[in-house]
Amino acid sequence: MISAEHINRVKKELAEAGVTGYGLVKSESRYLPQIIHENEHIGGAVYGQFGSGSAMLIATDHRIIFLDRKPMFTTNDELTYDVVSGVKLNQxxxxxxxxxxxxxxxxxxxxxxxxxxxxxVKYIESRRLESNDGQPVSDTVSPAISSASSMPFLDDSAQNFLKSHDIAVLSSVDRTGNVYGAVVYYLVGQLGRIYILTKSSTTKARNILAHGQVSLTIFEENTARTLNIQGDAEYETDQKIKDFVFHEIVKPRSYDGEVQPPPVTKLSEGSFTVIHITPSSGKYTDYKQTKA
Known part of the structure; x- marks a missing residue:
């Protein structure tokens, strides 16, 4: 027998997740107390049209529930956070x-x-970060350049310089021609593509949708070496690659002696998005070896 206290607690947590009065009287909301455990708490919930009917996604501190409640049947899918590969909000x-x-x-x-x-979306992404163990999701995606011929415009020194770093300045252009720069972590993958992780509503992500040509600049102060790469940026669609890039880039790092996740995890503009850059040209300069 489900207690009134339990029903009211579930209803209260749904309301705190933003569910309106209309949402609280939907069949999924009324059924939910039957499957939420006494020691389980709701962190986020979203409801809307699914197929020709309606359904609800509920994110708790234990699992994710997909609930489709109809008069003659109920679909109840339970998912753990380690099978989640992303969440996307479209407006x-x-x-x-x-x-x-x-x-x-x-x-x-x-x-x-x-x-x-x-x-x-915010709750799902926070749980993904908590559950990330830093291990690659798939061994089929290598963070190394597959072959020297993948970037024929760069010699071995330039390619080694690119592979030995993971931070660069990404320059993009908006619809009106204004240039925007952002510091990003990157991975170099198969076919010489360069991958970055960002949020879907950031300035750089919006710029890339409007104008795909970008520039990547890497600088090493103590050796006075710099590498500038131009290329075309696009949103990555391969889920295995997106999983790999996400898990690699969100690994905690040391900042001024304190270990914490990288800045991209603290952005609030949209959902996590992987972008790949296909280089078209580049220039590597070792200023210590350059004569005035």
């Missing part, structure tokens, strides 16, 4: 959608409550 005028990408299936809800969606 277009009055239209808002959330897609939860997992290794099991993708769960897409349309016409969702924006307040709920933002909190749900």
């Amino acid at each position: 277009g005028g009055l239209f808002t959608a959330v897609t939860l990408h997992t290794r099991v299936a993708d769960y897409a809800l349309r016409y969702v409550n924006l307040k709920c969606a933002r909190r749900f």
